[in-house]
Amino acid sequence: xxxxxxPYKVVRDICSILKLDKRQQVRVFALAGYxxxxxxxxxxSTPSPIVGEDGLVFDPSIIGHYxxxxxxxxxxxxxxxxxxxxxxxxxxxxxxxxxxxxxTGRSFHKTTEKRVSTWHGRLWxxxxxxxxSFAIELDTDSRELCTLLVTCQNGEAEGWFYxxxxxxxxxxxxxxxxxxxx
Amino acid sequence: xxxxxxxxxxxxxxTAVDTYLKREDRSQASFAKKLGYTPDQLNKWLWG
Numbered sequence: 001x002x003x004x005x006x007p008y009k010v011v012r013d014i015c016s017i018l019k020l021d022k023r024q025q026v027r028v029f030a031l032a033g034y035x036x037x038x039x040x041x042x043x044x045s046t047p048s049p050i051v052g053e054d055g056l057v058f059d060p061s062i063i064g065h066y067x068x069x070x071x072x073x074x075x076x077x078x079x080x081x082x083x084x085x086x087x088x089x090x091x092x093x094x095x096x097x098x099x100x101x102x103x104t105g106r107s108f109h110k111t112t113e114k115r116v117s118t119w120h121g122r123l124w125x126x127x128x129x130x131x132x133s134f135a136i137e138l139d140t141d142s143r144e145l146c147t148l149l150v151t152c153q154n155g156e157a158e159g160w161f162y163x164x165x166x167x168x169x170x171x172x173x174x175x176x177x178x179x180x181x182x
Numbered sequence: 183x184x185x186x187x188x189x190x191x192x193x194x195x196x197t198a199v200d201t202y203l204k205r206e207d208r209s210q211a212s213f214a215k216k217l218g219y220t221p222d223q224l225n226k227w228l229w230g
Contacts, residue, residue, distance in 0.1 A: 004230055031194060033230070
């Protein structure tokens with residue numbers, strides 16, 4: 001970088017406004033002249049070896065069935081804005097199965113109540129015991145691989161469901177409450 | 183929420199920011215305003 005090196009704070013604001021994920025932030029900070037230690041990047045590029053192992057560390061009370069709604073988002077000049085009347089996630093389940101954790105879910109159209117998609121996936125990463133990242137696969141249509149980030153706490157869940165194929169078209173913010181059974 | 187799982191590779195800082203701005207359908211000028219700086223100042227920083 002030359003004499004016009006961008007201030008650290010501005011890089012931080014850029015990452016925040018553009019909602020960059022951790023990997024993207026590491027890359028952007030490095031390109032701006034603020035490289036992070038190599039171990040940080042290695043940590044980010046290596047998914048936690050959680051799936052299939054019995055060393056999972058998370059709050060067991062978050063396991064269960066959840067019902068809720070999702071809201072499709074689209075990008076605007078002011079950031080992502082909700083699109084009314086879109087897909088509605090009715091239910092999903094997070095279950096521990098012999099040492100690993102799986103998620104299964106079904107979504108339905110908000111007005112017609114027709115099923116829109118079914119999906120299933122495996123836990124990919126845990127943060128702070130209750131922020132779970134899942135790599136999930138849609139069963140409907142293209143069997144597209146998506147990601148679901150869910151924070152479960154006190155019987156409630158919220159998070160994001162999104163596809164890497166088209167960032168703007170496939171973002172669903174959701175809210176859900178834990179239910180006794182499906 | 184941003185997308186994870188795919189590592190973005192860019193040749194420089196400006197290319198990275200321009201790419202993310204394009205994904206968000208934002209102009210550099212409006213983004214500069216959002217950040218609280220002039221477009222000229224942001225442009226200088228992007229070029230480094």
